[in-house]
Amino acid sequence: MPSDVEIARQFKPRPIAQIALSLGIDEDDLLLYGREIAKVNLRALGRPSAKKGRLVLVSATTPTAAGEGKTTTTIGLGQALAQLGESVCLALREPSLGPCLGMKGGATGGGYSQLLPAERINLHFTGDFHAVTSANNLLSAIIDNHIYHGNELRIDPRQILWRRVMDLNDRSLRHIVVGLGGRGQGPPREGGFDITAASEVMAMLCLAADQQDLRQRLERTLVAYSYEGEPIFAGQLGVTGAMLALLRDALHPNLVQTLEGVPAFVHGGPFANIAHGCNSLAATRMAMHHADWAITEAGFGFDLGAEKFFDIKCRLAGLDPEAVVLVTTARALKMHGGKKKTELLDPDPAALAQGLENLDKHIENVRRFNKQPVVALNRFAGDSDAEIALVAERCARHGVPFAPASHHAEGGRGALELARLVMAAAEGSRPYAPLYDLALPVAEKVRVICREIYGAGDVAFTRQAEKDLRQVERLGYAGLPVCVAKAPSSLSDDPALHGRPRDFEVTVRGVDINAGAGFLVVLTGDILRMPGLPKSPAAERIDLSAEGEILGLE
Incomplete structure (x- = not known):
């Protein structure tokens, strides 16, 4: 199959003003960044709209080094809905230079389900x-x-x-x-x-x-x-006006498109392992305001990004997705079943069957929020029929809809079955239920998340964490939701534990007060908020050709 860059060259993006017009966005509300990118002024949300704005959340099983393709699936689903004649718009996070130049590489989808212009979105974008x-x-x-x-x-x-x-x-x-x-x-x-x-x-x-x-x-x-132990706030330093001035343009969502011309707002970039993990509320609302179907994503896995999506973002903004898609792959399930990354191309139904426990847990987690997931198997060329049948059988046992999707290789056409299942699931949607009551003590909120979503047996608080909790109480922030910073590669706080670990102990080593954001950041295990580079970072494979073309960014 051609590379992502070679595939992108086959498509000529429409002028972004035309994409905006297809959403009913007036040209006066656009701040153009060339022919293919525009910011949309927030005042567009005040214009009349007759769109239904049905929200679809895409999340995934626990991430592995093999990659699950959550963003690729989100894009493929959007393209499939458009092929079915539906009004659809995406709302996604912006890539960060750290992962793009480090271990992960680009974050604009792949194959025939990717965003354009990928290299600009991945590097600097609109600043x-x-x-x-x-x-x-x-x-x-x-x-x-x-x-x-x-x-x-x-x-x-x-x-x-x-x-x-x-x-x-x-x-x-x-x-x-x-x-x-x-x-x-x-x-x-x-x-x-x-x-x-x-x-x-x-x-x-x-x-x-x-x-x-x-x-x-x-x-x-x-x-x-x-020195007296009293809190100092940014407003007391007289600089928040200048900070707001620096953020003036950044506040407005960015509009781009997929290979098949589906509109996509790409805005905001918090990671779910260290923050709340969702694209901006403004972008989500913009997509809902201008389309019948708005598709957003939350990750890394459902245990991190989607839990925060429901307990922080939905609670704050009054959002309620009408369908939830849970993305998995045969490769990821085999890794959760004990296979090494170098062995994933070999069919191994036994290893996949072992790894299905991870999918089981995430299906249970979706149901904790009173939602019924649609499971999407992001297909790869080496997936065997026996492996796909095992996943289908497991989903049938849970009573959840299941669709293999080949959107990476076929674009929207490869996700038509998934799109139909999502539309059907939205018809029977029930209101979401938050995981915990904000009135609970902070330590108890943490225990609820760790036990109910991660599967922990207990939670241990270090002396520093206990001291932090007392400070939270003293300053009156105990009623805030909690945002757990945790290893993304495991349901536990130990990144080496794959599959579905049970009855482990989560260690909380600190609690930070994010009063401006409106939540408490709970630091677990050895999680770091400044990642390091791998031995061979992606930056070593990126170059600029004599013609000015960026090479190696995939």
């Missing part, structure tokens, strides 16, 4: 990540500057919570010392960098309803404590 990085680091600079010029707020340099960020993987910056070089360089203190996707600014951007809401979130962001 949203840069805007988030700049706004975040402006606040860091202002905090240090405030201390240097007399420290009127009496900020304790040992209790500064706000960290710098960058959109690249660099393990050397996780823990640093700033202010070295003498008194003129500012007071020395410990600090560090997170990846931009883990920034609270990114979370706020993705959950903000509009500009005024984003301003209020920025102002109430907890950044430090005083």
Whole structure:
């Protein structure tokens, strides 16, 4: 099969103004970034709409190194609905440079189910990540500057919570010392960098309803404590207006298209293992406002991204998906059954049967939210009929719809059966049920997630985590939802445990207050918010041709 780049060359994208017009978006609401990309002003949400705006959530079983193709499936499903004559629009997250240049590579789908222009979306796009990085680091600079010029707020340099960020993987910056070089360089203190996707600014951007809401979130962001132990908020430093100015254009969703011309809003980029993992609320609402079917995704697996989608995003915004798609692959199930990555091309129904327990758990998890999933098997060339039959049989045993889909190789035509099942499932949709009550103590909310969604037997809180919980109570944030930062490659907090581990213990080592975003970040296991690079990062395979074409980004 041709490479993704070779496939993309076969298609000539329509002018983005035409794509916008097909959604009923006025040209006056567009900020054009060339012929193929545009931002859509949030005021478009105030225009009249007769669209049904039925929301479909796509998530997946636990990710493996083999890849599940969740984004590819989301795009393929959208193209299939369009081929059936339906009005459809996608809402997806933006790729981050860290994974694109690190281990994962590009994040715009693949084969005949990908976004255009892929290389621009994967690298820089419209500058949203840069805007988030700049706004975040402006606040860091202002905090240090405030201390240097007399420290009127009496900020304790040992209790500064706000960290710098960058959109690249660099393990050397996780823990640093700033202010070295003498008194003129500012007071020395410990600090560090997170990846931009883990920034609270990114979370706020993705959950903000509009500009005024984003301003209020920025102002109430907890950044430090005083020498007396009192909280210091970003609004007290007088810089939130400048942060908002840096984020002005980033607040508006980006519009692109798939190979088959299906509109797609691509906006916001928090990772579900370190943040809430969903594209922006503005993009979701924009897709729902302008189409009968709006398809969004939440990942990594359902246990991370989709749990947060329901318990944070849906709860905040009043959203309720009418259908849930659970993506899996024969390759991933074989890995969960004990196969090595190098052995996945060989048919092995026995290993796949062993790995089906992971699918079992995710089906149960979807039902925890009062939803019935549609299981999509993203087909690969080496999948055997016996392996596919095993997955179909398991889904039948659970009483859930199942469809093999070949959208990677065939585009929308390969996902027509999946599209029909999704439409049928939406007809019988029930209102979603949150997993926990916000009035529960924070520790109990964490236990509910770990026991009900991950399958843990218990949760252990370190001394630091217990201290953090007391601070949460003291400051009045106990009523916030929780956002668990956890290894994405396992249902547990141990990334090496595949399949369906049972009765394990989750270790909580800290709880961060994201007052602006409106949730508590619960840090488990050894999770890091600044990834490192692999031994052979994807950046080593990327190049620019003499003709200006980007090579090797897939």
